[in-house]
Amino acid sequence: MRDFTHDHSALALNTATLGHNMPGAGAGWSAERTIDACAERGIGGIVFWRPELQGRASAIGQHARQAGVEVVGLCRSPFLVGPLAPHGRQAVMDDFRRSIDETADLGGGILTIVVGGVEPGTKGVRESLDIVTDRLSAVLDYAAERDVKLALEPLHPMYGGDRSCLPTLRDALDICDVLNSNMLGVAVDVYHVWWDTDLPRQLERAGTRIMGFHLCDWLVPTTDFLLDRGMMGDGVADLRGLRAGVERAGYAGFCEVEIFSANNWWKRDPAEVLDVMIQRFRDIC
Numbered sequence: 001m002r003d004f005t006h007d008h009s010a011l012a013l014n015t016a017t018l019g020h021n022m023p024g025a026g027a028g029w030s031a032e033r034t035i036d037a038c039a040e041r042g043i044g045g046i047v048f049w050r051p052e053l054q055g056r057a058s059a060i061g062q063h064a065r066q067a068g069v070e071v072v073g074l075c076r077s078p079f080l081v082g083p084l085a086p087h088g089r090q091a092v093m094d095d096f097r098r099s100i101d102e103t104a105d106l107g108g109g110i111l112t113i114v115v116g117g118v119e120p121g122t123k124g125v126r127e128s129l130d131i132v133t134d135r136l137s138a139v140l141d142y143a144a145e146r147d148v149k150l151a152l153e154p155l156h157p158m159y160g161g162d163r164s165c166l167p168t169l170r171d172a173l174d175i176c177d178v179l180n181s182n183m184l185g186v187a188v189d190v191y192h193v194w195w196d197t198d199l200p201r202q203l204e205r206a207g208t209r210i211m212g213f214h215l216c217d218w219l220v221p222t223t224d225f226l227l228d229r230g231m232m233g234d235g236v237a238d239l240r241g242l243r244a245g246v247e248r249a250g251y252a253g254f255c256e257v258e259i260f261s262a263n264n265w266w267k268r269d270p271a272e273v274l275d276v277m278i279q280r281f282r283d284i285c
């Protein structure tokens with residue numbers, strides 16, 4: 001297991017930690033200012049959200065490279081299925097390919113996939129997962145052409161109806177097994193998997209297909225299941241144990257801090273958030 005007590009170069013900021021995933025949230029820093037703040041603090045990587053790009057993906061990626069901060073990837077694909085997905089298969093696929101293009105233009109190697117919820121008119125998750133598998137299959141060659149890997153991120157089961165019919169790492173790996181592509185893997189997010197007693201076995205199964213590891217914490221009590229994630233160390237997740245499992249499986253990439261926190265961290269000075277993030281990463285993770 002890697003020792004981060006004196007080295008946080010493997011730390012990456014997901015800009016949702018500063019509220020950049022939600023219109024009007026956070027302090028409104030530009031992408032360039034965020035990059036520069038990461039560079040000043042020795043944060044090695046950054047992950048952007050699509051709304052931040054505003055048609056400037058190439059310029060933002062170039063600024064990051066000049067500052068010495070690696071663009072790890074982009075959040076996220078459109079929902080591929082369910083009530084929040086674009087209307088109709090063609091609209092979904094067009095936006096899916098756009099998200100791949102934006103990732104490539106940014107210079108990020110990984111596009112995070114949040115699959116969406118239960119398809120209207122169906123019951124349970126099986127039919128929706130079949131639709132997800134079909135739509136992933138249709139873009140794998142295109143992703144390879146653009147040199148963008150796709151990371152399926154399972155979400156906590158509480159999001160099953162609207163945001164993700166993919167509730168466990170097991171289900172994500174089942175899709176990876178069916179499609180059998182080196183362009184497709186998984187992202188392991190503490191918020192969504194910390195509770196899963198089958199996780200150690202699934203991490204071993206995942207092996208080198210793990211493309212991302214996302215850090216935060218599960219607060220007790222949690223006041224909002226979408227927008228009340230905790231900073232590392234403030235909750236009940238076994239962060240070191242989870243990282244040990246991910247690294248035992250072979251993962252040696254960035255540890256990406258992604259905290260949705262409308263009533264706490266998004267209301268603070270972003271410089272403070274970054275400084276606390278670094279310290280907690282070294283001390284807790």
